[in-house]
Amino acid sequence: MAKNQSGLIRNLREDDSRAWLLLAVAIFLLRVTPWSMAELWFDEVLTLQYFAIGQEDSTFLGIFRNYIMANNHFLNSAVYWWWVRFLNYNFTAHLLRWPSLFFGLATIAVVVLHWRYFLGRRWAALAAVMLAISPVFGAFAYQVRGYSLAMFLATVALSGAMEISFGQLRRGQKLACTACLLLPLVMPSAAMLAPSLALLIFLQQRSDKQSWQCALARSLPCLLAGMLGGSYYLTLWEQFQRASQEAGGWSSSWEAAGAIALGFLAHAGFVALPSLLGFLFPRWRDRNHPGLLSSYDRQLWFCCALPIIALLCLRFGGRAPFPRVFLVYLPAVTLAAVWGAKQQGILRRARIIYPAVVILLTGCLVENACSYLTRREVLAGKSPQNLLQQYYRGASDNREVVSFLQEKGLALGSLVLVNEFDATSFRFYWQLAELPPQTVLAGNRAPQDFYRQQNFSQMQLFVLARNEFEAQQLFYRAGHKGPFHQVMQTDLRTLFAPGTYSRFWPSQEQSEQLLEKAWHNK
Numbered sequence: 001m002a003k004n005q006s007g008l009i010r011n012l013r014e015d016d017s018r019a020w021l022l023l024a025v026a027i028f029l030l031r032v033t034p035w036s037m038a039e040l041w042f043d044e045v046l047t048l049q050y051f052a053i054g055q056e057d058s059t060f061l062g063i064f065r066n067y068i069m070a071n072n073h074f075l076n077s078a079v080y081w082w083w084v085r086f087l088n089y090n091f092t093a094h095l096l097r098w099p100s101l102f103f104g105l106a107t108i109a110v111v112v113l114h115w116r117y118f119l120g121r122r123w124a125a126l127a128a129v130m131l132a133i134s135p136v137f138g139a140f141a142y143q144v145r146g147y148s149l150a151m152f153l154a155t156v157a158l159s160g161a162m163e164i165s166f167g168q169l170r171r172g173q174k175l176a177c178t179a180c181l182l183l184p185l186v187m188p189s190a191a192m193l194a195p196s197l198a199l200l201i202f203l204q205q206r207s208d209k210q211s212w213q214c215a216l217a218r219s220l221p222c223l224l225a226g227m228l229g230g231s232y233y234l235t236l237w238e239q240f241q242r243a244s245q246e247a248g249g250w251s252s253s254w255e256a257a258g259a260i261a262l263g264f265l266a267h268a269g270f271v272a273l274p275s276l277l278g279f280l281f282p283r284w285r286d287r288n289h290p291g292l293l294s295s296y297d298r299q300l301w302f303c304c305a306l307p308i309i310a311l312l313c314l315r316f317g318g319r320a321p322f323p324r325v326f327l328v329y330l331p332a333v334t335l336a337a338v339w340g341a342k343q344q345g346i347l348r349r350a351r352i353i354y355p356a357v358v359i360l361l362t363g364c365l366v367e368n369a370c371s372y373l374t375r376r377e378v379l380a381g382k383s384p385q386n387l388l389q390q391y392y393r394g395a396s397d398n399r400e401v402v403s404f405l406q407e408k409g410l411a412l413g414s415l416v417l418v419n420e421f422d423a424t425s426f427r428f429y430w431q432l433a434e435l436p437p438q439t440v441l442a443g444n445r446a447p448q449d450f451y452r453q454q455n456f457s458q459m460q461l462f463v464l465a466r467n468e469f470e471a472q473q474l475f476y477r478a479g480h481k482g483p484f485h486q487v488m489q490t491d492l493r494t495l496f497a498p499g500t501y502s503r504f505w506p507s508q509e510q511s512e513q514l515l516e517k518a519w520h521n522k
Helices: 002-014 017-036 042-053 061-065 074-086 098-113 121-133 137-141 147-166 169-186 188-207 212-246 253-280 296-314 323-342 345-349 353-379 397-407 423-432 468-478 508-521
Strands: 414-418 440-442 460-465 484-489 494-498
Touching: 002 121, 017 098, 017 121, 017 137, 042 074, 042 423, 061 074, 074 098, 074 147, 074 169, 098 121, 098 137, 098 147, 098 323, 121 137, 121 253, 121 323, 121 353, 137 147, 137 323, 147 169, 147 188, 147 212, 147 323, 169 188, 169 212, 188 212, 188 296, 188 323, 253 296, 253 323, 253 353, 296 323, 397 414, 397 423, 397 460, 397 494, 414 423, 414 468, 423 440, 460 468, 468 484, 468 494
Parallel strands: 414 440, 414 460
Antiparallel strands: 460 494, 484 494
């Protein structure tokens, strides 16, 4: 009796979707809250200044007619246009990022509460834990950018595709078509998910022995919805072309492919191994599904890999897309990994808490390793930015330096020279402190030897750099070839000024001399 009762309690705990949802939400918030309290970084500031805040005469509808740069994720900018005004222009970082955090939480909720009808309660819970602790999902789900909203809509679209294949056709079409219609309005590259889902539905219907006509009829609506959403950019074609050419990217498609693969593998972890091995090697496939595309998880991998490879090979604009462009495939990678693991006998019979603990430990280990590597690279003067490493994540150096200069009374009448990666964020907090933005110069845009000009030479020059070598380069850019000294140091940045000692307060040597003199007098 006692044994049966304990087994019942165990099953209740493992099948309790609400408990798993609360656990996944708690893990996600613990993961991203420290990052959400950090300063706003380059792209977030551009999103706020040009679109969410805009000019004095900017309107809500004007957001959808302004594509001067690829930073305008239309629907996300519209959400933040309303949110900034709701907060009465309060730019406290963790409050400002609440909409993105909400979409991240909504993604986890959809996985737990809807995917359980296709994966089962336990495996849907495992997928939610994978997202919550993911070093990839959490790193982008808190930003004032469209990635969190795009991943949420991608999850809804994938849920609709599963409904079409295994559930209610009408409800599935509503979910998939609505999400595929909206995705391009978040960011144009998200339109590629629609053909992937259309192909997935078609392959699944054909594997279920449906006719070609039936498979096409069920797969085409979401494709047409995605094309309709993407066609909006035809009304802004000149702006779209110009913004696409200026958006940049990676010079090497191979490096971009490696970064994408590494990020997705770090996200899915060991759970993806059974499914990936079956996709790549015939000997690892189930006897009941020997074909390459005969199982749903391998169909998912195929539909994810095909457009990614195509875009990396086409290299629009002569460069490979940024890896973060493919975040819309993160929910599909999650589903493929969990679906494949579910078919394995060992994992299917094990208590779900065991793989969940391994996922949590792996996620923490990967995150700590990436944070360590990122810190080393930033201090070396690099700016890593991929799916696993972001030079700005969790940083508050620019905000701290602005506060320091203001508190010490050094901000007015000073020039601050900053590298191009930090300048936008630094200038944003400089303006929030009601200081003149023209006194902050970006290293790549500042005129050569500007500090030798008469109108600048009377001002105090500060340089914010990641190390002394970068500081020397920035001082040379300003026209100062002499010595310089450290004024203040934050976690990953150092503030420098010309000269061999500080004119603002006693140096360490002077302080020691004053202490010795005071002791002698005593």
